[in-house]
Amino acid sequence: MSKKSVAYGKFVRFFWNKPTVALNLLTLGLKLENTRRKVVATTRNDFSSWVDFAALSIVASAFSGEEVALVNLFFPSEIMAGFALKSVSAEGLSGMLAAMHLEDFALARAESIGVSKNTCSFHRAGLGLNLLNMMKNVRAVAVTNMLCDGNVPIFRTIASLYGLKLIVLDVPRNLDEFNVDYVSQQLEQAVYELENQLNRRFDWKKFEEQMKIESEIFEALRELYPKLCEKPIKMHLYQHVNLLYTIHVRPDFHLLKAVRALERDLKAETSDDAKRILWMHLSPYYDNVLNEIFSKDSPHTVVASELCWDWLDWRIDVRRGFKSIAEKLLLNPLLNDARKRAEFAVKLAKDFRVNGVIHFNQFGCKQSSGSIELIKGVFDELKIPFLSLDGDCVDHTSSSSEQFKTRVQAFLEMIE
């Protein structure tokens, strides 16, 4: 998402006709950047540096030769941890390409097999990357229809490329006892299928270790939440994306380190005169004007991003295993109707005392932006300024920075 990434992408682009060279350069670039982020995180030892490192580590493992499970953002990665598979999400991979302005190759590859360019670019580029044979050691492909049903045909196609059986988790829309059983039984079935596919046993110990780490992360976040609302820490807009990505795809010990650092960060004295913004849905991952407007040092700070907090109410019970994971999925406030989502967003807006809300409508995403008028109406009633911003998080050619700039600046002038 930085100018350095774009410059490196330009360099890789030069070798794109030699796939092995391009792939090696991509792997090398990720390795170098990951090492740099690790050094920065270890030296600074603050929340956002650890989050930046954690997010890139996830993506980098897809190119490192480690055994990976290709999943979508909401598939419970705890299952993959039990098989010692590193979860990597298609959305994250698309974001990585976009950061280097290399997404066009993957998008065009997906389009060449007929995928409509109206399909969400996260999934289109994710599929394209696999069609380009860029992934090294994919051992499992898994998807849930939880928030996006376009995922299902995309992952069905990806699984077919590797000759793997697609693991599918069907998540109903309501949290009740029956549905908890339904989802947890599917998880058991997924484990059974993966055991056969991978020819190895599910390691309960590893699974429980992962659950314990997550339990520690969420407990700490819950405890810090009131302080964070009172005095939010300064983060760049793209760092919120890194955080939500890490929380959903692989909340591991790097994130735990980040959360421990957060406690220290919150104790530090900071001035708090910036206007507070709540961000809803995702934001563009490539170098763009929004990251300039909402930087760490800007007079307008994004203090919370909706998808960083959607599992805050999840009380992990390691003893209940799969049932506990089923509850996590079913209590997500974005799962049900738009009013429930709006209630959750209003809670965040009030808790963080925001001055305005921006909802980014990712092109082709129906579930998040379909009933945006309704969510806007809820905020209008509360007299909380709301901006609905259309664009594309991955395809940098399908948004205009000038249009972003005009809309966002007008909105910020409005809340001055």
Place this chain on the structure above:
Amino acid sequence: MIVYNCPLVPFEFFHALRIPFKRIEPISIEFQKLHPNVCSFCRSAVCSVKPTDVLVWTDSCDSMRRAYDFLSQNVSFYLHIPVKNDELAVLSLSRDLKRLWEFLKTVFNSEVPLSELERVHRWFIEKSIHLERLIEKDLNEAKTIFEELSNQEWVGSVARKGKSVLLLGSWANSKLVEIVEKAGGFALNATCSGPYSLIFEAEPARDIFESIARRILNKRLPCGRFASTRELKMLIERFRPEAIVLHTAKFCDFYHFDERLLRELKIPFVTIENDFTNALEQARTRIEALLEDTKDRPRVSVKAFHFVGIDSGSTSTKIVVVNNRGDILFEQVCRTGADPKESAKRLMIQAMKHLKFDPQESFVVATGYGRDAIDFAHARVTELTCHAVGVKHLYPDVRTIIDVGGQDSKVMRIEEGKIVDFVMNDKCAAGTGRFLEIVSSILETPLQIMGKESLKAKTQLSISSVCAVFAESEIICLRSKGYSKQEILWAAHNAIARRLVTMYERVKGRPPVVLTGGVALNEGLKRALEELLKVEIIVPKNPVTTGALGAALMGLQQKL
């Protein structure tokens, strides 16, 4: 009245309760509160819901989920349909069906016993099995059964004549069937508005709700939303269609994925992305091109000595006259303007004056978007076929044609002179001459010289969007940053070429490649395409008239 949104509903409930029911259908307005990203079928069809309707609404896709957010004033039941079909999914759905049954009985104050529901279910299964058999034997009877079971009008042909065309994909209406029939096809509708929405594998079950759940999840042709692979092979083996129309709603995420299998099976097909406006002109051209086969064209007694081809395009109208041997005698181009018929007539008069022939001594074939408006034409053929014929005449070895016109662009793969695959751009300026016109106007550089100017760029500047709206603001921004006109022009040509390369890859294009259309004269685009494709591009001496030449030659081919 019960209103449902998708055929994955328990029709048996509605029949057993004897409550009138109907499916939502697109009407000519759009529900403006839904974001434009929502599928076009849904945006329009949700307007057909009345506040008094009792809704049985499935979460069949994200668009339907979001539409439901706006229907809170209705009495309704929201039914989750699993994306899987296994024992757990059956159990989950059967529990929800039981709840739906109780809900409907309460809402309509009905005391219908379960035994009645069981009887109706048995009747439904028998009828449905019968329906499947009748599709091949008696379409009129199949129509009666389909309409009885689903309360929907039959969408599809009832008389078998012409080439058999299988309609796949999402909800199609009779307008699409009419286009197929007019183009000489017999449309068998396997979309969710056709009989395959009611055909399934029956399985034994423990109770009535489980049995209905199995029926719903065991669709013989699963929808694109399901995790299982679509059983297209089964349909294709059964009906052996000569062509397939893959129909999808704009912003539907499911059915484009069928293309991959259809390409593997090597069946001629075309994808139609329907936005449910009345503008089905592109669909018509694509379907007609799919069904056109020069070899099958009937030979007619033509006494003419002059074979005239008129290509009525969106920007310009072209005429080419050839003699009995196929030699070009006359060619001319003029602007189409507001009256395509008048422009064509003017050109015809000029040709007759120049070559001194009467209308009776000519045979006219019209092509292009305005072909139907040319009432003096003896035959009409799509511009896709005409381009293929015209270019093949000039370059017999051609394998791929890239045609960039004013309003649309197309890439065709040719084998032995026949189109074997083609794609066209959608309804936007991306990848068309219109995009270059916009760039020309912003940079105040005449169209005729902008290609040449772009080649003077010293540095490689990369833009960006091929969306005309975004490009405009982006170009203005680049100018303000001090980039030269030439650099911006080169970047714009590269952007349009990238779009065309994607289309080229989609049809698996091969050299030799011929570039036609008005934009072919632009040297910047030619160079950009050559650099990206790494092949030499051939541009005919007069690339604008290849379609008209093809039309004239099509007339000559029809001569006895």
